[in-house]
Structures are given as structure tokens and as C-alpha cells.
Amino acid sequence: MAQYRYAENQNYEDFASGRVFVNAPGQPAFPVRLASEAFQRSLARWRAKGGDGRVTLYDPTCGGAYHLAVLAYLHWEDIGCIVVSDVDAEVLALAERNLGLLALDGLGVRIAEIERMLADYQKDSHAAALQSAQMFQTQLTENLRSHKIETRLFQADATDPQVLETQLVGENIDIVFSDVPYGMYSHWKAVGDEPPVVQMLAALQPSLTAHSVVAIAADKGQKVAHPAYRRVERFNMGKRRITLLELAE
Numbered sequence: 001m002a003q004y005r006y007a008e009n010q011n012y013e014d015f016a017s018g019r020v021f022v023n024a025p026g027q028p029a030f031p032v033r034l035a036s037e038a039f040q041r042s043l044a045r046w047r048a049k050g051g052d053g054r055v056t057l058y059d060p061t062c063g064g065a066y067h068l069a070v071l072a073y074l075h076w077e078d079i080g081c082i083v084v085s086d087v088d089a090e091v092l093a094l095a096e097r098n099l100g101l102l103a104l105d106g107l108g109v110r111i112a113e114i115e116r117m118l119a120d121y122q123k124d125s126h127a128a129a130l131q132s133a134q135m136f137q138t139q140l141t142e143n144l145r146s147h148k149i150e151t152r153l154f155q156a157d158a159t160d161p162q163v164l165e166t167q168l169v170g171e172n173i174d175i176v177f178s179d180v181p182y183g184m185y186s187h188w189k190a191v192g193d194e195p196p197v198v199q200m201l202a203a204l205q206p207s208l209t210a211h212s213v214v215a216i217a218a219d220k221g222q223k224v225a226h227p228a229y230r231r232v233e234r235f236n237m238g239k240r241r242i243t244l245l246e247l248a249e
Helices: 012-016 032-048 066-074 089-100 104-121 124-143 161-167 196-207
Strands: 055-059 079-086 150-155 173-179 208-219 229-237 240-247
Touching (some): 032 055, 032 066, 032 208, 032 240, 066 079, 066 124, 066 173, 089 104, 173 196
Parallel strands (some): 055 079, 079 150
Antiparallel strands (some): 229 240
8 A cells, every 4th residue: 555655854843834824714724634635645646657857837717726835745755846827816816825835925915914924013923924934935945956847827717628628728737636516615616417517527527638537526416427537536534525537547
């Protein structure tokens, strides 16, 4: 059985508390440890199929992309590019802020913002946020000695095959990681007779390769399946079920 690692000397509370990364009110926060485990399982499968080097990671329902920015910090050496999209322009703007924290300029803007809040309100939470942000700055400086993680964002309905195929031309998508809408905080905007998850998998198919791995997080009431894919693995954690898929031969 594959062994999955967590980043050494990393305080998960800094990620889980939202001290540095930002999230919109009412938007669901994906558990940090679950995101890390799902990514590592996907990465292990991608490598077992012949994948080599750093992956391009794509999320077609990215929301604020908090979980993707966290994954970048936790698994920097494994990621070369993060591509995200969402149907909602407002949360996509939030995703741009979070992914901007993978560059020193963007993180510097966030640190200045936290410093202003600390000066204005003198809250312990702002002092803790500043300490976390400075820790991230040190880590990011070290990470960038290795390589820069490229990022790209675009607005799209994840169930629209024409838009996804057009936007993803030239991208080598290695891992798809999507926390699909469910529950009271997020909802599909798809139309049509097929379940939205099925529509999304169909829309993704032209942009995937034989090495690609698709990880879908959903509630246990949604069936994550499509005739063009086969299930590699499935595991539960809390209310979420993670399903790993790959294209059927």
C-alpha cells in the first residue's frame, strides 16, 4: 500500500484557520488534511501510470481556490502549474487573490493588508495572522529557489464541453481535483437531463490523457461515474466521499 506524507514542520492550523488565505462568507472550506491526502493518492496513481516530473493541476469548480493554494504550499515540489475555473465571477476573483499568494508580490500585498488591520484594531487574531503570513513568506522564498508554480484562471461552466475544451487547449492536465457543489452553501447551475457530475466528466474527457487522474469530492448522495471512466479508488472522510477516476481504455 502506498504511504502518504504530510509536509514536515508544517502547522496545519495556519492553513485551517484561514489566517492568511481568504474565503468568502458562506463558502465551504475544504479540510486541509483531506485535500492533501486526495492529492497524494492522485499523484501516486499518476506516477504509477508513467507520469513524471511536476503535475499540472486543474479544478473546474474551484470556488475561492483556498484548498489549491494550500496544496501548493504543502506539496510545492510536486506541482508545476495550477489551472482553475468557476462559473461564478465573484468567487473566481477570490481564487485570484488566494493563488496570488504563491508569488512574493501577492503575499506582500496580503501582509500589508494584515499589518493595516493589526494597526487599526490591535486584535490578537490579526497578530497571529501576521505571524503566519511572515512564516509563509519565509517558506515561499525558499520554495521559489526551486521553481515558480504557474497559475491560470478562467470563467466557465464546468459542464460545458465546448468552453472547457477551448480554454484547455495546449494544457497537459495531469490531475483534476474538484470539490463539486453540494449541501447548503454551493449549488450546480447546470441544465440538462444528466446529473451535473456526469456532465462535468463528459466535458473534461477531451482534455485528459491516458495518464490523467480525476479526483472528485462529493457528498455520499451523488454518484460519481461515467461510461468513459473507470473508478480507481474511493474513500470516505466525514460527510465527503473522494472518488478517483481515470479514462477507460
